[in-house]
Amino acid sequence: MEAALAHRRAPVPAAADAAILTLTVAGQLCGVPVLGVRDILGPQAITPIPLAPPEVAGGLNLRGRIVTAVDLRRRLGLPPRNPAGPPPMSVVVEGGGELYALLADSVGDVLALPESGLAPNPPTLDPLWQGVCAGVHQNVPDGGEAPGRLLIMLDVERVLDIG
Amino acid sequence: MVVTQVGQNLFGIIVDRVFDTEEIVVKPVAPILRHVTMFSGNTILGDGSVIMILDPNGIARATGVGAEAMQEDRRGASVAAATSAERLSLLLFRAGGGAPRAVPLGLIARLEDLPAERIEMSHGLPVVQYRGALMPLVPMTEGWVPPEPGGRQAVLVFNDSGRAMGLAVDEILDVVEETLKIENGQERPGFLGTAVIAGRATEVVDCAWWLRQAGEDWFGPQRPASTSRPRILVVEDSAFFRNMLVPALGAAGFEVTAAASGTQALKLREAGESFDAIVSDIEMPELDGLGLARAVRDGGAWHDTPMIALTSHTDAAAVARSREAGFADHVPKFDRDALLGALRGCLAEMPAGRR
Numbered sequence: 100m101e102a103a104l105a106h107r108r109a110p111v112p113a114a115a116d117a118a119i120l121t122l123t124v125a126g127q128l129c130g131v132p133v134l135g136v137r138d139i140l141g142p143q144a145i146t147p148i149p150l151a152p153p154e155v156a157g158g159l160n161l162r163g164r165i166v167t168a169v170d171l172r173r174r175l176g177l178p179p180r181n182p183a184g185p186p187p188m189s190v191v192v193e194g195g196g197e198l199y200a201l202l203a204d205s206v207g208d209v210l211a212l213p214e215s216g217l218a219p220n221p222p223t224l225d226p227l228w229q230g231v232c233a234g235v236h237q238n239v240p241d242g243g244e245a246p247g248r249l250l251i252m253l254d255v256e257r258v259l260d261i262g
Numbered sequence: 263m264v265v266t267q268v269g270q271n272l273f274g275i276i277v278d279r280v281f282d283t284e285e286i287v288v289k290p291v292a293p294i295l296r297h298v299t300m301f302s303g304n305t306i307l308g309d310g311s312v313i314m315i316l317d318p319n320g321i322a323r324a325t326g327v328g329a330e331a332m333q334e335d336r337r338g339a340s341v342a343a344a345t346s347a348e349r350l351s352l353l354l355f356r357a358g359g360g361a362p363r364a365v366p367l368g369l370i371a372r373l374e375d376l377p378a379e380r381i382e383m384s385h386g387l388p389v390v391q392y393r394g395a396l397m398p399l400v401p402m403t404e405g406w407v408p409p410e411p412g413g414r415q416a417v418l419v420f421n422d423s424g425r426a427m428g429l430a431v432d433e434i435l436d437v438v439e440e441t442l443k444i445e446n447g448q449e450r451p452g453f454l455g456t457a458v459i460a461g462r463a464t465e466v467v468d469c470a471w472w473l474r475q476a477g478e479d480w481f482g483p484q485r486p487a488s489t490s491r492p493r494i495l496v497v498e499d500s501a502f503f504r505n506m507l508v509p510a511l512g513a514a515g516f517e518v519t520a521a522a523s524g525t526q527a528l529k530l531r532e533a534g535e536s537f538d539a540i541v542s543d544i545e546m547p548e549l550d551g552l553g554l555a556r557a558v559r560d561g562g563a564w565h566d567t568p569m570i571a572l573t574s575h576t577d578a579a580a581v582a583r584s585r586e587a588g589f590a591d592h593v594p595k596f597d598r599d600a601l602l603g604a605l606r607g608c609l610a611e612m613p614a615g616r617r
Contacts, residue, residue: 146312150298158304158312165304165312167292197292261294 122203125177142186357402371421524549559588568608
């Protein structure tokens, strides 16, 4: 994982900053705390699991460990991925002693965001999202000239609370 | 179709394709999938892919086959023991003129319908390249000729620790479940006798004899065909193991009677049955194997009948306990070769004349 993240232009986070791994799901910028990320994987062979909740994309083999893949698009109620498009990336996280892979469209930079900048969920946020969001960061720099974007912090524990 | 058994219920699972068998270690599924009771777990195959493992019990429960059958299995303990000459799945086929023939389905590994081109001759005997090895074909009829080019040959494939043998027959007729009651007609090698199956007189095939015709030493030292088959009592509470042991021992040349518990076995003693050897599970409800052994050794008609313990525990203490109770030998539950060896060993020690 170090190798995967080493080239990122992440500044060393200051004490009051939280290191956030950014990822994109159907165009929406989301973030998860880097400390909770166990691995980041490129496209994987995923075995579908019949009768599993629709959010579960299947199982994959991470160096001999079976990891259950959760499709973030389905988990967040977003439109399904275009099957002809680029395959999803897996962000491997831990929940209740088990490993899970969160399937995102792309994985972006690790950002150091001030914890004081974390705003509570806006009341207008979709109720489904209210359940899995741990707050939002506004005006997150996008690396380009574009104006800052809204980043939604995912509460990994609640994202994995399926069924 | 994959045929499975839960309790006493057989049911089929229809699948698209069967690939292969693989030895696996079942790992539990992630907690978010625990509610899917159709899987017993998952695992990683040799090629690195993840597969889900179906749980026949869960499937049976979901389809309503399950729980009831389990109870029935327990209740079945009070019913008289089922001998190998009772209810069985039988494959009916035709070979040569005359009566249809039958063989217990449990002994057959696969049924094949081979194109004539697959049959080759080696040293004047027909062979088939089968799953990466040469399988001898044993014709069931005298004066057998290979099918015409373009024709097909029906074959019953028997399998034993990697070796296969094919019995060439004319036509596969049906699979029936019947109470097999063999009327011993004239002694004819290759046949156990005649039974009425599906309303017709049917010749019941002696598999062990035909397997020996493949020229290989299939089941250890050959017994002269004229010896009467040693009688074995198998005491095992699991229907699964009973179904596995009865045909396996039957094919090895034993006449097998099965009992589902120690209590049932003792009922057979009271009924005046006698056996050349007793093979018993240790862990059983009601009267377990140790209790049965003590009861047998305590006196009565079976007091000198050799007993072999089947168990998953092979540590010294367990062996000592079962010896003390009266078992002559002790074999792991899954080791068929060890069981056959132990049976032959204790039958050979028996005074001549008893058989």
